[in-house]
Amino acid sequence: MANDYLAFFNLQQDPFRMPPDPFYFYPAERHNEILSSLNFAIEQKEGFFLATGEPGTGKTTILKVFIEHWNDRAEIALIMTPRLNPEEFLAAVLDDLKVPLSGNNKHDMIKEFRSFLLRTTAADRRVILIVDEAQNLPDETLEELRLLSNLETEKEKLIQIVLLGQPEFRERIMHSSLRQLNQRISVRSSLAPLSYQETVDYIQYRLMKSGATAILFDEAAKKSIYAYSGGIPRLINLSASRAMMAAFVDGSRQVRGKHADQAILHLQDAPHPAAKRFSRGAIAAVAAGVMMAGLVGIAGFRLNLSGHPGGAPSSPATAQTASQPAVETASTGSPQTLVIAAGKANLRVEPAMDARIAARADQGERFVITGWKDGDDDHAWYRISHSDGRELWVRADKVIKILDRKHP
Structure with a gap:
């Protein structure tokens, strides 16, 4: 089904897949500046x-x-899980750099590390230590990091350290x-x-890298995506991907404003933390666009992106406590289906993130x-009928729902 989805838009691969991929790096002005500054810092052994x-x-x-x-x-050490004490952090760095150790105490570790740095520098190679999510480093580990930077000769630094973090980290290191x-x-x-x-150029750039030969998103769709994402690439990818899925379900090879609005309304049911900082006015404008799209209607079927298959939240009489939410059963009318919108979706035996994964579904599959x-985990879940006869559960933020079974 994922191949059907890509073929429908004449694409070779998914343009808005979520994992960071250098192939899709868009050289925005600020991103290019940071990359150039980073390369300069390493070249100059800052x-x-x-x-x-x-x-x-x-x-x-x-x-x-x-x-x-x-x-x-x-030689590059990349620390992605920085919630480590000083000893654990040093061990992780040496392990990533494959530094051979003759002892386990800290003195021996530092001694071996310095020897490694001197050998590497003599071979005209840099040693780069990268810490992602640096705001999670404990204070004592930050001090260990500072001490590692003391490993130098009279002429140059032996190790370059790159810290990446969220804005609060910049404020934190200002502390005395x-x-x-x-x-x-x-x-x-x-x-x-x-x-x-x-944002407009970013969307088109990723589409072209995926094989698109035409402009797939109309202006209204781009404006809605920008209003929701605020220009944050991760949110652009998320909303653009869901908008394309809505267009696919609609049988439209152009992603229009109504498709973006439908996708965004669905994402508002499971908001991304970064999306919370955007104005209520922008979201109200998107909602107004969806209401207009609803008046026009969609030929052949209707899309429903609310939190419940029936299109409306449970009434007070059927609402359950957070500790014991009840399973609602789909009506006996026209069967309702859903389409997997995420690249991959886990199908679980129970509606919980820690439940066993029984199967996986590809983007575009219908159930x-x-x-x-x-x-109980603040996620809405759908129970679906699997092809092997089992009833499994999928998270609502991974899907788009259809109210009837007419498909493009």
Whole structure:
């Protein structure tokens, strides 16, 4: 089904898949500036580089492009889970760099590390330590990081340290207890969301990289996506992907404003943390667009993107407590179906994130809805009928619902 979805739009691959991919790196002005600054800091053997930005603004994608650029000329340690104490952090760094150890105590570890740095520098290779989500580092580990930066010769630094984090990290290191670390950061950059024109170019750029030969999104769709995403690439990808799925279900090879609005209304049922900072006015405008689209109607079928298959939330009489939400059963009328909108969706035996995964579904697969439930984990869930006869559960934010079974 995923191949059918891509073929429908004449695409070779999914243009808005969520994992950061250097292939899709869009060289926006601010992103290019940060990448250039980062490369300059490594070339000049500056001690610390700091880049901050809101979640979803592209830090990880820039990081992957940077690593690709330096991979053949440097030894790189990448720490993605920085909630480590100093000893654990040092061990993780040495392990990532494949530094051989002759002892387990810290003195021996530092000694071996310095020898490794000297050998690598003599071979004209850089040693780069990258810490993603640096705002999660404990204070004592930040101090350990500062001490590692003391490993140097009289002429040059032996290790370059790159810190990526959210904006609060920049404020945190201003505290007096971290002033020595703060003083050592020689290059600082911050990521900002894309402008409206950059958002439009970003959407078209990713489509072209995926094989598109025509403009798939009309102006109304682009405006709705920008109003929802605020120019944050992760939210652009999320809303654009769901809008394309809505157009696919509609049988339309152009993604129109009504498709983007329908997708955004669905995403508002399971909002992304970064989306909360946008104005109520923008969301109200999107909702108004959906109401107009509803008056026009969609030939052949209707899309429903509310929190319940019937299109309206449960009445007070049927509402359940958060601790014991009831399973609602689909009506006995025309069967309601759903389409998997995410690239992959887990189908679980119970409506909970810790429930066993019984199967996986690809983007574009359809299932009949047999019930739904508001889960204990703040997610809404659909019970669906699987092709093997089992009834399984899928999270509501992974799907688009259809009220009848007429398909394009």
